Amino acid sequence: xxxxxxxxxxxxxxxxxxxxxxxxxxxxxxxxxxxxxxxxxxxxxxxxxxxxxxxxxxxxxxxxxxxxxxxxxxxxxxxxxxxxxxxxxxxxxxxxxxxxxxxxxxxxxxxxxxxxxxxxxxxxxxxxxxxxxxxxxxxxxxxxxxxxxxxxxxxxxxxxxxxxxxxxxxxxxxxxxxxxxxxxxxxxxxxxxxxxxxxxxxxxxxxxxxxxxxxxxxxxxxxxxxxxxxxxxxxxxxxxxxxxxxxxxxxxxxxxxxxxxxxxxxxxxxxxxxxxxxxxxxxxxxxxxxxxxxxxxxxxxxxxxxxxxxxxxxxxxxxxxxxxxxxxxxxxxxxxxxxxxxxxxxxxxxxxxxxxxxxxxxxxxxxxxxxxxxxxxxxxxxxxxxxxxxxxxxxxxxxxxxxxxxxxxxxxxxxxxxxxxxxxxxxxxxxxxxxxxxxxxxxxxxxxxxxxxxxxxxxxxxxxxxxxxxxxx
Ligand code: GLU
Numbered sequence: 001x002x003x004x005x006x007x008x009x010x011x012x013x014x015x016x017x018x019x020x021x022x023x024x025x026x027x028x029x030x031x032x033x034x035x036x037x038x039x040x041x042x043x044x045x046x047x048x049x050x051x052x053x054x055x056x057x058x059x060x061x062x063x064x065x066x067x068x069x070x071x072x073x074x075x076x077x078x079x080x081x082x083x084x085x086x087x088x089x090x091x092x093x094x095x096x097x098x099x100x101x102x103x104x105x106x107x108x109x110x111x112x113x114x115x116x117x118x119x120x121x122x123x124x125x126x127x128x129x130x131x132x133x134x135x136x137x138x139x140x141x142x143x144x145x146x147x148x149x150x151x152x153x154x155x156x157x158x159x160x161x162x163x164x165x166x167x168x169x170x171x172x173x174x175x176x177x178x179x180x181x182x183x184x185x186x187x188x189x190x191x192x193x194x195x196x197x198x199x200x201x202x203x204x205x206x207x208x209x210x211x212x213x214x215x216x217x218x219x220x221x222x223x224x225x226x227x228x229x230x231x232x233x234x235x236x237x238x239x240x241x242x243x244x245x246x247x248x249x250x251x252x253x254x255x256x257x258x259x260x261x262x263x264x265x266x267x268x269x270x271x272x273x274x275x276x277x278x279x280x281x282x283x284x285x286x287x288x289x290x291x292x293x294x295x296x297x298x299x300x301x302x303x304x305x306x307x308x309x310x311x312x313x314x315x316x317x318x319x320x321x322x323x324x325x326x327x328x329x330x331x332x333x334x335x336x337x338x339x340x341x342x343x344x345x346x347x348x349x350x351x352x353x354x355x356x357x358x359x360x361x362x363x364x365x366x367x368x369x370x371x372x373x374x375x376x377x378x379x380x381x382x383x384x385x386x387x388x389x390x391x392x393x394x395x396x397x398x399x400x401x402x403x404x405x406x407x408x409x410x411x412x413x414x415x416x417x418x419x420x421x422x423x424x425x426x427x428x429x430x431x432x433x434x435x436x437x438x439x440x441x442x443x444x445x446x447x448x449x450x451x452x453x454x455x456x457x458x459x460x461x462x463x464x465x466x467x468x469x470x471x472x473x
Contacts, residue, residue, distance in 0.1 A: 003203070003205055004038070005035035005037025005038070005206060006032070006038045006203055007029070007039055007208055008040040008207075009028050009029070009042070009063075010042045010043075010195060011025075011043070011059050012047060013043060016259075017058060017059050018256060019255055019258050019310075020255050022062065022068075022271075022275060023237065023276075026066075026275050026276060027235075027279075027280070028208040029068045031208065034297075037205070039068075039070050040072045040080070040082075041059075041073035041074045041085065043085060043087065044194065045086060045087055046087045046188040048186065058259070060075055065268050066271065067269070087189070088188070090198065091187060093198070093201060094193060094194055094197055095183070098182050098183050101226060106226045107152060107182060108154060110135065110150050110179070121133075130176070132175070132176055132178040133178040134178060135152070149185060150181045150185045151182045152179040152182065153182055153223065153226070155177045155179070155226075159174060162217045162221035162234075164235065165233050165300060166236065167236070170217070170218075177222050180219055192219055192220065193223065195207075196227070196229065199232055205233065206233045206235065206300075207232050207235065208235045209237065213236060237303075238307055238308050239308070240309075241307045241309050243309065243311055245307075245309050253312075255310075265364030265367075269290070270322040271315070271319075272294070273318055276294050276298070277289075280304070281302060281304075282297040282302060288318065316362045320359075320361065323358065323364070324358055328358070331354060331358065334364055335367050339367060343371075349456075353375075354367075356448045356452055357371055374456060378442055380439060380440060380443045380469050381439075382472045385436060385440060385469060389432050395473040397426075397428065397437075398440060398470040404418055405454070405459070405462070405463065406463065410455055412449075416451045419433070419450075434450050437466075438453070440465060440466055440469035441457065441465050441466070
């Protein structure tokens, strides 16, 4: 029987979690869930210079918002048999593995000063050779003093083979793999070393991570070999390109803090759906997938290796689709942070307005603008009002409409009938009449259907607005 699948997301708390990182987390999550395995959240906080103390909370909050709860590891409270899942609390583990390598003669305390290191590097640049740092002395000579010196790996001669699940098999001559640092002078391990130790101890079966690590694969492969560790399956994600399809996705194109998407009014389920399709598809034309469908259909062999293009318009479209499908009371709940609290005092009215505008809301943050015409009397622009017809005609229509509607029941069908009859009787172009009425009621050319606007505003408010508009003329 094969081992239970265990994937991990291993962010570094060095700043915001960007959408690119979240897509990596999502693929690791979906694969684990699809395989009925476990998804683990581990914090890689060994870069003490870039560490920020709010990073961990931000990561947890972001994943929680998206519904990507780990089965094990860091969360509001940490759980799991491999705790701690925070690297800074696991230093003895790395030390133990480093000592094993030192004993084997595959690692050493390195006494080279940063200045000497830089001068080696500069020399390589001068001779236009790739810089591969290697020490010539025997390892034993380098392991006499230990305190305050970094530990470097010494890779024996030979070749190192490695495989990326999407991209295939590769091999690298060991002479190209430098003596890279395993444990830094501050006692903290490098990412290069720590993730291998942790993935092994945490029984990770599949590493799914960003493609920026591909170039370091020979180093990792050499380490797996020297530690005699079975390698997990390794998948580097397809890159994400900006909307021009050429450059890597940048901050300007939308690779920002994922919680900014929350603030902008995207639904987490829409963002998850959108990110899942950045580099994966199920082989059909289907675009909208629920969380459960994604879990059911996800497979690594349908992850593409070619770059995915980040198209924010597609996200906006998807978000609109999700909003449209939400039950109204759920939508009202989600809109709460985006609308004035006072609107919620008129719940039935607000419900009607939301139902009217539901199809037009692409982001929750659009709603206030779209709906405010039902809560505050709009400023009507005289030019706009009379754009299609002479002021005296419009004035006349507003007066007739007001007097005709004074005594009718205020619902969509009755109003429609009354207005059409009136247009016919007065030989008025209905398009022009309805245009003027829409402007008079809302001040806008874009608004819900005219008869719905009347019916929703109600008689008193509608007549008041017609009167105000008429007084402009
Ligand atoms: N700490 C690394 C990062 O945040 C994790 C990479 C990996 O998933 O192995 O980029």
